Amino acid sequence: MNEHLAGLPYSLVYPESKVKPFWDNLAQNKFTTTKCPKCGLLWPPKANCPNCGEETSEWIELKGTGEIYAKTQVGASPPAFKAMLPFILVVGKLDEGILVAARMEKANFEDLKIGTPIKIEIKKSFGLDSYIFVPA
Numbered sequence: 844m845n846e847h848l849a850g851l852p853y854s855l856v857y858p859e860s861k862v863k864p865f866w867d868n869l870a871q872n873k874f875t876t877t878k879c880p881k882c883g884l885l886w887p888p889k890a891n892c893p894n895c896g897e898e899t900s901e902w903i904e905l906k907g908t909g910e911i912y913a914k915t916q917v918g919a920s921p922p923a924f925k926a927m928l929p930f931i932l933v934v935g936k937l938d939e940g941i942l943v944a945a946r947m948e949k950a951n952f953e954d955l956k957i958g959t960p961i962k963i964e965i966k967k968s969f970g971l972d973s974y975i976f977v978p979a
């Protein structure tokens with residue numbers, strides 16, 4: 844366990860080994876999530892299945908396509924992100940049914956509606972493997 848996580852409730856502790864495959868897969872241009880082998884639920888990487896408590900998980904590749912579930916335009920940020928202002932933040936509902944939050948690029952905020960088709964684009968951000976949403 845990471846030292847800075849000490850003292851957090853058990854449900855908030857994410858064992859690094861359970862999350863690392865997400866970043867390894869992203870570096871290979873694959874957008875993935877975990878699937879419970881017991882009940883089939885898809886969920887963002889975390890320690891246990893939020894439905895049945897299963898401790899193991901399978902990694903599956905997502906299509907990366909979906910639609911806008913919620914959106915906002917961010918106009919204030921910590922100093923490190925000031926050069927990006929304003930930016931669009933979207934919660935996308937992927938075709939597989941899970942929600943993913945990410946910045947949206949290559950679009951005007953006013954043109955985006957709930958239900959607008961979007962897709963994940965994997966790219967480097969601040970030198971790290973990352974992902975954004977773009978119009979589909």
Ligand SMILES: [Zn+2]
Nearest residue numbers: 879882892895
């Ligand atoms: Zn489960």
